[in-house]
Each structure stands twice: as C-alpha cells, then as structure tokens.
Amino acid sequence: MMEYVAYALVVFVVLTGIATALLRDVLAAIIVFAAYSLGMALLYTLLLAPDVGLTEAVIGAGVTTILLLLTIVKTVRPGGERTIERFDSRAAVACGALAVVFGLTLPDLPAVGDPNSPILSYDAVTGHYLTQSYAETGVENTVTAVLAAYRGFDTFGEATVVFAAGVAVLVVLQREVFT
C-alpha cells in the first residue's frame, strides 16, 4: 500500500518539477515549486527520514517560497497569453540526457532498508551509532546524536555557514542591520 503512495508521490514530484521549469508565469512556477517541495517532504517521511522531511517542508515549501515571492514583487510580470515557456529542444535534450544518466544508476542502488546494503552492513560505523549512541550521549534520536555529538564539528561548520549566508546578504545589499 505505502509503495503505491510513494510511486504516486514520485509521479507528482516529477510532474511538478517539469511544470516549474516550463511555466512561463514566475508566480505560478513558484507556487508549483512549493507543491514540489511538499511532495518531496512527504516522500522523505515515507522513506523514514522524518528529519529531512521536516527540513524540506519548512525550508523548501515555506521559507524558499516566501523569499522567492518577495523577490518577484520587485519585478514586472511578462505580458502575453502563453502559459508554457517556449520549448528549447537543445535544453530539453540536455535535461533528458541527464535524467537518463541518473536513471540508469537507480537499479544499482540497494532497496530501502536492505540489511545487506553497504551502509547497514558496515557495522563499524552505522552499527556503533545505532547501538551505542544512547549509552554514549543520552539522547534517543540517533540523528541528533550524530549531528550534535559525533559530527559536532561538521554541524558547527554548517551553523556558521548559515550565519555567514546572512552576513553575505547584508554585504551584498550594503546594509548594516537585518531589520
């Protein structure tokens, strides 16, 4: 049952992705792109990655949409009656070729949750996290334990990058305060 929901979501995500690229009206493209992010968030959750799903829902469907909407407010809408962007056959061939190349690698990926997959069978790392993280850190969410303890330095870099992104926008827009 759940796999059919997942297949339906994959179709939805692909269709909204194509629609985002083809829609001529930027506002429509942004709204469809938010729907794409929502589909991805549900898909991540179905694939048992709720932490990633939450991030995709908040950042992808929420914040990105708001920032894009704020940006197009400063632009002018293109006129004309067309709803679909003029089809560029060379770009379509390039995108199609890329999709085919990525698609060809899919059969070689292990099934979701396959115990023989390299990630799960290599116990020295994954097994250690799964069995020892509670004893060693005292938090129940292994993702949090890896994020804030085992890979804490990486996360410090990530958090610093987020902060630096804010500062970079300040510099680009030549402002001294956020608000």
Added chain:
Amino acid sequence: MSDADEGSETPPETPADDEDVDAEPETFPSPRRAYTESEVIMSTVRVVTPFVLTFGLYITFHGADSPGGGFQGGALVGVVVLMLAFAFGIDPTRRWLGTKAVTLVASLGLLVFATIGLGSVVLGGAFLEYGLYPLEDAAKYGIEAVEIGGIALIVAGVIMGLFFLTAAGPGGDVE
C-alpha cells in the same frame, strides 16, 4: 491560488493610500508593493500562528528524543515572524522587532555553539567533547544546549534576517 494571484497583481504604480503614509520611505523604487492587506491571509495567520509556534518550539526542545532539532525548529519559529509580517505588514513587523533583536538572536546562537565547542578544547579535550564538562549527563545537556541555544537561534535569526533584507532590497542608508 487565486488569492495569491490577486496578491501579486497590485497595480505597478504605488497608490497613495493611508497605510503607505506611515510606511518607511522606499529606498528603492519598486514596481509593486510587497504587502497587500488581505482579510483571508490575516484571519488564517491569526488562527495558525499559535500552532506553528508551539510546533516549532516542540520540534526544537524535543529534537533530542524525536525527529527534529535545532535546524527545523529554529526555522519554524523564524517562520512565525515571517507569517506575521506577511499578514500584517512587513514594515510594522520590522519596527516591532527593532534593529537589534534579529542580529542579537543570530549572533548569540553562534556564540553559544562556539563557547560550548571551544570550552572543551580549553579544558584540554577535543572540540565539543561534552564528557569534560563537570555535569551529570553532560553529553545530553550539551547536545540540548547546542541544539536549542546554538543552532535554533542561528537559524531563526538568519531566516528572519534574510526575509527582511529581501523585502528591503539594496540600501546603504541605515538609520
């Protein structure tokens, strides 16, 4: 969808209505206004905001024991301010926040994370080696502190900052 459509189709020339009078002078001639007063959006935001804020705080504070954490929860808490600004006007929200709050939140987050991380280096260990702190369950409380006091504050602050910066556009005339 039609509602969003209407929202962006405000006339290109800025009409001089009353809510524009008390707005800050535009630093940048914008073809459209970012804010449209809409009864639907205001009512929706009024109903939804308490739930989003509660969910965001839950995701932040409960991130160690269930899916979520500082990144997701901080983003949700930041989004609450974005929703308020979208519904009730960007400039009133900007004035309500003042010039220091957002910068303080983001900088405090980075300071907390760096202090906890480098503190264990000062105590003679590795970066973020929680075990060196003389506390019971130091790792658990250290992780909570990094998630709540560090990451969540950074993400919430930067998201609010990006929103108001994008709305304001390029400037250089800072009061």
